[in-house]
Amino acid sequence: MDLLSIDRFEESRTSLGKYFFYSLCALIFVYLVIPIFVIIPISFSSAKYLQFPPQGFSLQWYADYFGSRTWISATLVSLQVAILTMIIATILGILASLALVRGSFKGKKLLFGFILSPMVIPVIITAVGIYYVFAKIHLIGNVIGLVLAHTVLALPFVVVNVTATLQGFDITLERAALSLGANRLVTFIKVTFPLLRPGIISGALFAFITSFDEVVVAIFIAGSRAATLPKQMWDGIRIAINPTISAVASLLIVFSILLLLFIEILRRRFTKWRG
């Protein structure tokens, strides 16, 4: 073989390797994404039980969902809990982030780790612990108990997002405002807060979705009086696979993809704007 054909051989081998690599990646993407979307066609099935490929077309499971008092009330409870959690976690998280990034005291790293620990500690332990204490003070089966517990789980996401924004922050803008005569509060409202807004919004959305999707704590402390949507689904899945769940799940998939796209757009606008 002369040199040229060796080169060609090498080339064809590397392109073959490339094709192999791309198809491998495609397969992995299929494994990651497709299982989620299988639910959507099934939710439109007119059969009486779950089957695939779905037979016929009907909106019966959606009608079931929108016509059911339990499902609708669970959805409303979930929204209520998630919105309250988002508000409280965001306020606590912003305050903590300001101190963690701008403060000058010892043990910042340790305190930061502590605030993030609800993310790391197995949620079953947090859930059982909270159940144990809340049962004694009658916080089971009501929205307040759920909001308190979910705020613990949501706080780390707010703090991670807001501290990240604060760290890549041009402090001279604030100094400029201060030197031009604005007081600290005005500087915060007019300069710091607008610059922090992207981090705050994505942190808040994370907090919202954390609460909205939370199952484990809800199983223990929601009871039947404050059943959230995930708790209702959990019962439905565990006791008998109720096909209405396929409709609920499909709605949730669409909802979370919209949220994800919203955050991505926000993030990109922010990075573009920052250069």
Add this chain to the structure above:
Amino acid sequence: MRSEGEAGRASEGSPEDVPLMKTSKDPTEFSWYFLLPCMIFLGLVFVYPISFFLLRTFFDPHPSLMHVRHLFADPVFLKVYWITFKISFIVTFICLLLGYPIAYLLSEVSDRTRNLLLILVLIPFWTSLLVRNYAWMVLLGRRGVFNNLLVQMGIVDAPLTLLHNTFAVTVGMAQMMTPFMVLALLSVMKGIDRGLVRVAESLGANPFEAFLRIFVPLSLPGVGSGCLLVFIYSLGFFITPALLGGRKDVMISVVIEEQVSTLLNWGFASALSLMLLVATLVFFLVYSRFFKIEQIG
């Protein structure tokens, strides 16, 4: 003594300590008071409940080591820990196998393509955990998607048992944890200087050899952080083993729930939780020793 002196000098010279603008109090500084609401909240709703619950290990119904002894004496419970570790380890390994090619692909393509493909990685990340588990139940069930296809195509005669066993738990958990692995790997791979790989190739290494000997070693920090992260999260998994797992290979979180909800055995549930917590914290300390904890999100 010498090293101490050096350390002192080094810290004096570090940029944080230079009193650049701090002649008076820095007006952009925030006091530690701002941390108080968050700390009080976490103290009341997080630290207090968990420690109060965990203390029952030793005080239920009276001060004793009864539950700890029970745990170590009964091979059933030690086996549960062993299974939890085994499944977590296998899941971590699968996530690495699946996550590495994806992260490599994402680190090679243009920013535009990367952002697009990242959405594919993030979709499972954002979809409700319950929905994802439900999807696997629909796929793997006796009358599920896979069994239907297999029977219709004549590959098998009777539906296979794909659900409620370790296989289902592993497949489900790996799908749920792979995005974490991809993000951990990607953050390191993006920073790898591709020039080094090209230099190796120009010096006669074939592309695969250059990849194996230059790129892979440089990506190891990402492999370490990704694996530890996935392993830590896997240890505490509850929903997936509860919904996709069977009665034979139960994971620890499922046993804890059962002890609390069905058997009302708080003391023993607490001892089991304590063991799980200790294991998690040990691995987390290893993680925080080597990697930035900000990245766990």
